Amino acid sequence: MLDIIRGQIRIFLRARTLHLCNLSLAAVFFLMMFLDSGGTGELRKPVTDYIAGSLPVFAGFASISAGLTVGMVSGADFTDKTINHELTSGRSRAVSFFGRAIPALIGAPLTALAVTALPLLLYGMLFGFGDVVPVSEVVRRLLLMLFPNIRMTAFCLMTVFILKNPTASISFSTLVMPAFALAQVADTSVPMIGKLAAHPFLLAPSGLSRLGKFDSWYTYDLSLNQYFTYDPALPASTVWPIIVCAVIMTAVYLLIGYHFFHVDDMA
Amino acid sequence: MKLMDITAVTACVAACGGLCWLAGYADRVKSTKWKIFWLIVPLLAIGVSKHGLTVSLLPLYLGAVIAALGFFTERSGIRRRLAAAGAACMLLSVPVCLLNPRYRAKDYLGDFEKLSACMREHYVLTDHKGIDWDALYAKYQPKFAEIDRTQDAGANLLTWGAFCGEFHDGHVGYTYSIKEDMAPANQAIREALGHDYGLxxxxxxxxxxxxxxxxxxxxxxxxxxxxxxxxxxxxxxxxxxxxxxxxxxxxxxxxxxxxxxxxxxxxxxxxxxxxxxxxxxxxxxxxxxxxxxxxxxxxxxxxxxxxxxxxxxxxxxxxxxxVGQSVETGNLMWKRIGRTTACLRIKGMSFDMKSYNSAEDDAYDEMKNEIRQQILEYQQDGVKDVIIDLRGNEGGSPHMVNGVTAMFAPKGEHYCLTNCVWDEQNHCWAKDASGRYVKGNDIVYQGEQLLGDGRIIVLVDSATVSAGDIMTKEMEGLENVAVIGFTEPNGSSQAVGMKAGKCGTLSFSNCVVLDENGDIAIDSGIDRQSGDGDGVEIIPFDGEAIRALFDEGRDYLMDKALEMLER
The missing domain is CATH 2.30.42.10 (PDZ domain)
Structure with a gap:
């Protein structure tokens, strides 16, 4: 298994396309914030202002990188039949599966975290962090968002091993996750997503959005200047079901993925 | 039981039947790819119902998991037994839903807790109106607890109505968001209003x-x-x-x-x-x-x-x-009333979306050009005076108010209202040491006096609210304008915020609007006297008015306005 894990790490480090995609995502996030303040304009919002208002969107789009990582790294061995050769050469299915699952479950969520956090960190260092929400709370939220990302990674792994094709993982992460993130912040809500979002522990995207969302209130004056206030608190009663469901569903997805792979005809 | 829940149960039970057949087929063809279909049942159980998850459907969800366990075995006999067991468990959800008094129960109490807490935190007139939040909570929380127990949608609306009525603020209101609450709410009001005795x-x-x-x-x-x-x-x-x-x-x-x-x-x-x-x-x-x-x-x-x-x-x-009738025409539409008089009906302070969301000085130039053009045409046709009908005006943009008032106000600068300062550090409206809101910049406008020596009469009633109140206040301060009505306008000018709950939305005064002295503009305080009624000439509601309105079907206030102009 260690050989397979080392191999996965090597694939990850050499996957230029993946790094390019991750860097592009991070660059887009940075540009979104930079251009919102008018380029080099004087009125520049601190990074915590963007975090308070848009962290679920950043995190939802950043989870694309988790799906890409699973597809391009864990799923790569299906396209070139490496895994077939591995199995025929005597390696057990369990070693093949978990040798890929373990680095994916660690690396993909951390990649998503990096894609989310690095542009925010860079922007904050350049233009200020501000105090719209406490930075410590932001760090806490980002770390909590690892759990839904791990769950989503496990789901992508399951699809890759069932379909023996990385396309499903890549498609899911690039289409479904961002759509869900946007739908939850859109003014006209999609009824089904609204109902599912009412139970944030139900799906990984809804959990991710809820953990990144700061409850807010807004007011304005006669000159239509808008003022936002944010509540940094996240009740434990919201957090724990999301974490517990993430852990349980990660185990379920891995179980399903492994069971299918274990008896699957690899032809 | 809701139709979508019945559909979900039916679909899942049918899926279990399909799995029973599929178990034999997969066994015959000896293919593992059919295993995926065993994962469909849980998706059906969660995905079909648009109403979301509910505890009453727990047997459905458990049954879906039981049926899905067939994924982990290749033996058709076990798969069939699991599918059958799953279907049986799913069917149990029907009696559970029918017998559970909390089936799809609406969270009326949760809404009250959430919405009232939000209002308590953000309502800007707490001190001005002397609101005792603890007393209000103690009075209404037990009522909403009972409503939550009985699931009485009608009582929910009436109790919210009573709660909102405590504030005596035209901007405080509750509307339900669940369509099926409409009929019981209407029925509850019908019953509460009582019987008709012919008058x-x-x-x-x-x-x-x-x-x-x-x-x-x-x-x-x-x-x-x-x-x-x-x-x-x-x-x-x-x-x-x-x-x-x-x-x-x-x-x-x-x-x-x-x-x-x-x-x-x-x-x-x-x-x-x-x-x-x-x-x-x-x-x-x-x-x-x-x-x-x-x-x-x-x-x-x-x-x-x-x-x-x-x-x-x-x-x-x-x-x-x-009693509250007004000129029947569209918003910002004109109607020729007499030989020398035209009426401008303003139902709401909104011209178009672009101007509504703008505070720029030129935002309402298009509207002003239209009004200007119409007045010039009327003047060429002999019109000297204008009646502005603000009865039932629902409010909107104060900048539109300034745009309209500027057309008729005497030349020169006129004061409108004053902004309050926002405390960036504490994220609230700024207050000084004595607890008064801190004055910001004044909002002013330039008068054009389009009518020259012509006179203007503004018609108001108790439903003239918000920006309608602001316009009344501005107009009654102008020397060429008279404001008349059976009553003063509503007396609510602070801008509005809203908080949505699961069953309805609560709106309340959220944005501070001050007058030139730094006091709350217009809205009545503990004394229940609003700041825009002193300049209103009250037309007596008497026998003459009653005959005109109810026997002859005439717009009495409009007749009075014309009478005043003819003097």
Whole structure:
């Protein structure tokens, strides 16, 4: 298994396309914030202002990188039949599966975290962090968002091993996750997503959005200047079901993925 | 049981039947790819119902998991047994849903807790109106707890109406968001308003109560429009009105076919407006019959026993519409009233979306050009004076108010309102050491005096609210303008915020608007006197007005305005 894990790490480090995609995502996030303040304009919002208002969107789009990582790294061995050769050469299915699952479950969520956090960190260092929400709370939220990302990674792994094709993982992460993130912040809500979002522990995207969302209130004056206030608190009663469901569903997805792979005809 | 839940159960049970067949097929073809279908049942169980998860459907979810366990085995016999067991478990959800009193229960209490807490934190007139939040919570929390237990949608709306009525603020209101709550809410209001005895009551300028909107059948008793009613079941009409469950309560009746509210009544910020309407709810209070004491044509006191003949809702709606009538035309539309007079109807302070969301000086240039052009055309046709009908104006943008007022105001700079300063550090409206809001910049506008020496009369009523209040305040300060009405305008000018719950939305004053002294602009405080009524010329609501409105069907206020212009 260690050989397979080392191999996965090597694939990850050499996957230029993946790094390019991750860097592009991070660059887009940075540009979104930079251009919102008018380029080099004087009125520049601190990074915590963007975090308070848009962290679920950043995190939802950043989870694309988790799906890409699973597809391009864990799923790569299906396209070139490496895994077939591995199995025929005597390696057990369990070693093949978990040798890929373990680095994916660690690396993909951390990649998503990096894609989310690095542009925010860079922007904050350049233009200020501000105090719209406490930075410590932001760090806490980002770390909590690892759990839904791990769950989503496990789901992508399951699809890759069932379909023996990385396309499903890549498609899911690039289409479904961002759509869900946007739908939850859109003014006209999609009824089904609204109902599912009412139970944030139900799906990984809804959990991710809820953990990144700061409850807010807004007011304005006669000159239509808008003022936002944010509540940094996240009740434990919201957090724990999301974490517990993430852990349980990660185990379920891995179980399903492994069971299918274990008896699957690899032809 | 809801149709979507029945569909979900049916679909999942049918899926289990499909799995039973598929178990044999997969075994025959010896292919593992069919295993995926065993994962579909849990997706169906969660995904089909648009109403979301509920504890009552737990057997459905458990049954889906049991059926899905067939994924982990290749033996068709075990798969079939699991599918059958799953289907049986799913079917259990039907009696559970039918017998569970909390099945799809609406969270009325949770909504109250959440919305009232939000309002407590963000309502800007707490000190100004002397609101005791603890007392309000202690009074209403048990009521909402009971409503949550009984799931009474009608009582929910009425209780919210009573809660909102406590603030005497035209910007505080609750609307339900669940469509199926509409019918019970309308029914609850209909019942609370009581019976129809063939008449409504209105308070006259001299303090007496007169019958209005009377049914022809009451003529045999000598009761007609204008007949003075001295007692209702032995009590004074305003005393009876105050005993109505809807007195000082914000409520509305929604017509689903017309897709609009047909009756809106509320508590009044200004005490004078409350007194004006103090008799109107009386005429619905009573049992199968009521004893009415009235003055006949000779001034002698008579008594009549009137039997109930339906619900009071329709007659009340007609009464309110007649008293609160306005020029029937579109928003910002003109109507030629007389030889030298034209009327501009303003139903709401909104021109278009682009200008509504802008505070720029030129945002309403297009609107102003249209008004300017129309006035010039009218002037060429002999029009000298203008009547602006603000009755029932629902408010909107204060910048549009300035845009319209600027057309008619004398040349020079005029004051509108003052912004409050926002405390960036504490994320709240700034207050000084004494607890008063801190003044920011003044909002002003430049007058054009388009009418020259022409006169302007503005018509208002108690439903003229928000930006309508602001326009009234601005107009009554201008020397070439007279503001008239049976009542003052509503008396609510602070801007609005909203908080949505699961069952409804609460709106309340959220944005501070100050006057030139740094005090809360217009909105009434503990004294229940709003700041935009002093300049309103009150037209007495008397026998003459009643005859004109209810017998002759005339717009009495408009007639009075024309009379004033002809003097």
């Amino acid at each position: 409504s009551l209105m308070r006259c300028a001299d303090g007496s109560f007169a019958a209005v909107h009377t049914d022809e059948s009451l003529a045999e008793y000598g009761i007609r429009n204008g007949t003075v009613i001295t007692a209702w079941d032995g009590r004074s009409p305003d005393e009876v009105s105050k005993a109505s469950p809807l007195y000082d309560v914000n409520f509305f009746v929604y017509d689903e076919e017309k897709e609009e509210p047909t009756l809106i009544m509320s508590s009044y910020p200004d005490m004078d407006n409350e007194i004006f309407w103090s008799g109107v709810l009386c005429a619905g209070v009573g049992g199968d019959s009521v004893t009415v004491t009235y003055l006949d044509e000779n001034g002698a006191e008579q008594t009549a026993v009137l039997s109930q003949c339906g619900d009071y809702l329709d007659r009340l709606t007609g009464t309110v519409k007649t």
